[in-house]
Amino acid sequence: MIRVVHRTAARTRLRGRGMRGNAQYFEQLRSALAQMAGVRAVRVNPRTESVLLEHDVPIDPLLREAEQRGFLQLDLEPVPGEPYLARVGRALNETDQKMEEASSGRVNLETLAFVGMLTGGIVQVFRGNGLPAGVTLLRYAVEFVAGAAQKELMAQARRSGDAANGSGK
Secondary structure, X not given: OEEEEEEOOOEEEEEEOOOXXXXXXXXXXXXXXXXXXXXXXXXXXXXXXEEEEEEOOOHHHHHHHHHHOOOOOEOOOOOOOOOHHHHHHHHHHHHHHHHHHHOOOOOOHHXXXXXXXXXXXXXXXXXXXXXXXXXXXHHHHHHHHHHHHHHHHHHHHHHHHHHHHOOOO
């Protein structure tokens, strides 16, 4: 059984149960996952039952395919005693990935937040509430764009570095 314990758009950490120290299993899993389309790198640690995936595609379809191929069995039950905010964060990440999948990568929660902040800022300015409400919302909208641009530049630099090192897929 494998559980997703943390995810971002390009990295996902999985944690196993019941396979601690089984180096052969984790090496087979690493090898199988590394050959899947969209996977850039896989690191495993049999002592901690940890698997770190770096990927260029949404993780949910990738994990479903790995499960269908028999590489792993996903544990989708909530973690007993998992903090409420961790569950909320996981639900937001899952929603974000589903939204990206449904829109072919064009819309995600960040995009919706940007549009909401921009719209809210414009509405506040036209209502005569430019300071502080309108300007603050517009500033947050600009920060979303700047943050997204910075993330994209970092991803491009990482891909260029991977290609230069011959480790890109």
